Amino acid sequence: MRAIIFDYGEVICHRNQRAWHDMLAITALDIPEFESIYWRDRHQYDLGHFDGVGFWQRFGAHAGRTFMPEEIRALIDADIRMWTDTDPAMLAWIAALQQHGLRTAILSNMVPEVLHAMRALPRFAWLSGFTHLTWSCELHIAKPDPAIYLHTCDALGLPPGDCLLLDDKPENIRAAKAVGMQGIQFTDIPQLLQDMAARGLLQDLPLP
Numbered sequence: 001m002r003a004i005i006f007d008y009g010e011v012i013c014h015r016n017q018r019a020w021h022d023m024l025a026i027t028a029l030d031i032p033e034f035e036s037i038y039w040r041d042r043h044q045y046d047l048g049h050f051d052g053v054g055f056w057q058r059f060g061a062h063a064g065r066t067f068m069p070e071e072i073r074a075l076i077d078a079d080i081r082m083w084t085d086t087d088p089a090m091l092a093w094i095a096a097l098q099q100h101g102l103r104t105a106i107l108s109n110m111v112p113e114v115l116h117a118m119r120a121l122p123r124f125a126w127l128s129g130f131t132h133l134t135w136s137c138e139l140h141i142a143k144p145d146p147a148i149y150l151h152t153c154d155a156l157g158l159p160p161g162d163c164l165l166l167d168d169k170p171e172n173i174r175a176a177k178a179v180g181m182q183g184i185q186f187t188d189i190p191q192l193l194q195d196m197a198a199r200g201l202l203q204d205l206p207l208p
Helices: 017-027 031-040 042-046 052-063 071-083 088-100 112-120 122-129 146-155 171-180 187-197
Strands: 002-007 103-108 130-135 163-167 180-183
Touching: 017 031, 017 071, 031 042, 031 052, 042 052, 052 071, 071 112, 088 103, 088 187, 103 146, 103 163, 112 122, 130 146, 130 163, 146 163, 146 171, 146 187, 163 171, 171 180, 180 187
Parallel strands: 002 103, 002 163, 103 130, 163 180
Antiparallel strands: none
């Protein structure tokens, strides 16, 4: 293993629950219906096929209502807040890996508005420490498409077998392994340590 590739959502960041409840309040939906509609067109949004206004207009159409412009602005703002709440322990470990000399990358399905906000916020200066950053909305390719994994490995200058992907979604891990990468499904740091130790991947590496 010569590089670790990190998913962003639910690995480096976790859902901000207050922002999530704000979206529930604006849409006036119960949790199951909101979650079903929220993810229905998210992949196309990750691909950059439409912007935040288009996403929430489509969300409203699925929910049988029309959001006012100020409601859409509030929903976009809440969505950004929900996906910009990072895990300090994970960021500290990533920084230690980078100082150790390991190549690091982010490979994330990402929507344009969240990415723009991240780049504009000073507290995301840590992004510059990565060897490479792959964002789906810029490539118009998203996980689990094999092309986005190979793009990231090529950008790192490494064969897939030298790269380990940490991702919370099992389908993304399966796709990574199908192109020859190593992969571990992430749930939390203690589980990650256990899985990496079992594969002999923690030798000479700093611990989280």
